Amino acid sequence: MADLSKLYSMNRLYYVLLALGGLAVLGGAYAVFMMEHHGHIISGMNNQIVWGMPHVFAIFLIVAASGVLNVASIGSVFGKAVYKARAPLASLLSIAMLAGGLAVLMLDLGRPDRIIVAATNYNLTSVFAWNVVLYSGMFSLVIVYLWTMMERRMNPFNKAAGLAVFIWRFVLTTGTGLIFAFLTARQAYGSALLPPMFIVLSFAWGLAVFHVVQKVIYSWNEKTLDPAILQRTKNLLGVFIVGSLYMVATYHLTNMYFAHQTGFERFILMDGGVYPNLFWWGYVVLGNALPLLLIYFPGLGKTRCVMIASMMVVLGAFALLYVFIIGGQAYPLNIFPGYEVVSSFADGQVASYAPSLYEILLGFGGLAIAFLITTVSVRVLNFMPQDKPYISD
């Protein structure tokens, strides 16, 4: 009887979670309606900051969607059994986050109603258009990959699908990095380091999200994750954090080496108000230093520490993207080097940006879409990692 009442309460909790997710999606839909009806004037975006808070959420979700597949790739491509057992969950998370991210990205367009125009008028020279193909291709490919894992008759194709997904996600994250790497006009971007930086960042962010979701699913099913497995993925997260910190540091150090970039670096790392604070406290300390401490400090590194570290990595990711996307636009175009420009249109000055409630609602709406897809899928299909009693690799 006692078990049954627990089942009922779990069932109720499931529907409460669905309702909460649904509410957040509704909030996002409300924001889209408002921005559609009143125009982008009600958002915090302006002619200087054209991509705001929704892009921070969208790019996080898309980059993490690519990175979370790393878990699947280590299983499928490199044949590690511990990771292979987690490949279905990783693929599901990838689809869910991709769906959430793309929804935010599309609904934040000035004219989301013209998405059919984007699909039918295709400019081959545009990196933005390449990404449309990369995102939709990724979506289809991961669905096929999941199919080869979950349908016994399709199992023989699993290795090939895994390899295809492995390659595709590299290209996809390269594409996301290229959106910024091709921008020579702005001080913050136009660096060949950006695509590899995004790839390494995706590894850390994807694995951090995976850790959190995996923990919740294990708790939901009243199971305990084998500490040996957590030890391995925890160490991997540590390596990814160090790798991403290295890439970000290299990007800024190379920028500092170029005389014409030093003004921007000074702005983003020292003088820029909210941006240096977010970078140092949000990304470096909260998103990297503390998680590394929690993972590697002797005596720490247990389940709770890894979970907190993973959540910190996710928060650090948002801080970094805010600095990277919005800080990069806030720094003015350097049309008259060495001169302080004034204008009645805020040209030549550091642009101000305050995210509006609608943008934040839209961003959380995207997170909620990913949450709902994951929650429902985990409930109706078997995504619980099935570990063998003996780990062979």
Add this chain to the structure above:
Amino acid sequence: MTQLALVIDLNVCVGCHACVTSCKEWNTSGSAGPLCDERPYEADPTGTFFNRVQTFEIGQYPNSETLHFPKSCLHCEDPPCVPVCPTGASYKRKQDGIVLVDYDKCIGCKYCTWACPYGAREIDEKQKVMKKCTLCVDRIYDMSLPENDRKPSCVKACPTSARLFGDIHDPESVVSLAIREEGGYALMPEWGTQPANHYLPRRKMKLKIHMDELERADNPLKVDGHLPKPAKGESSMDDVSAW
């Protein structure tokens, strides 16, 4: 191939913003409009403008001077905003080199804003598509207007005639002549975008005058020594020429 462009003489621009307002007036009511305005009479106005004036100071006070720099889309010969557009809504016309946006194809992704090194792109926050200077394409070919009026609105409005309009590929055009003879330059040529619009630099006019050119050396009374030289400040014979 024709490449229409503006040539702006920074030597005579006084920063009066007549080009800004006339551009706004013509284009908000023309085929490129409407150009939205939000909170126009409040503390924090915002809106869509195709043409803006930026101002900066050269030198250190007190030896400083103010430069007004009107800036709109420069109609680059190799425009970076065109290849990045995912739908091809941004395009460069072959017949006259004007860079335009097809509002019906623009999805409002704003990626062209990121790509333009001159900050010439504008999001219309109401219509939610990208807009920019059209060189008054709906005006310069309007045969119902007198020929003299078939010029961009800003050119017609400029009180000091600081703005010239024409084909920079025609070596005999007024704009080519100005660029050639008055040191016209393109904004940030290092980007390789080959902006069609050019600027004529500030020029300091200096005239060397010698003292004897200020005195009437041939005043006959003075020559003959019949008149004493009046002291400074005193009235002279003719009130003009004694000194």
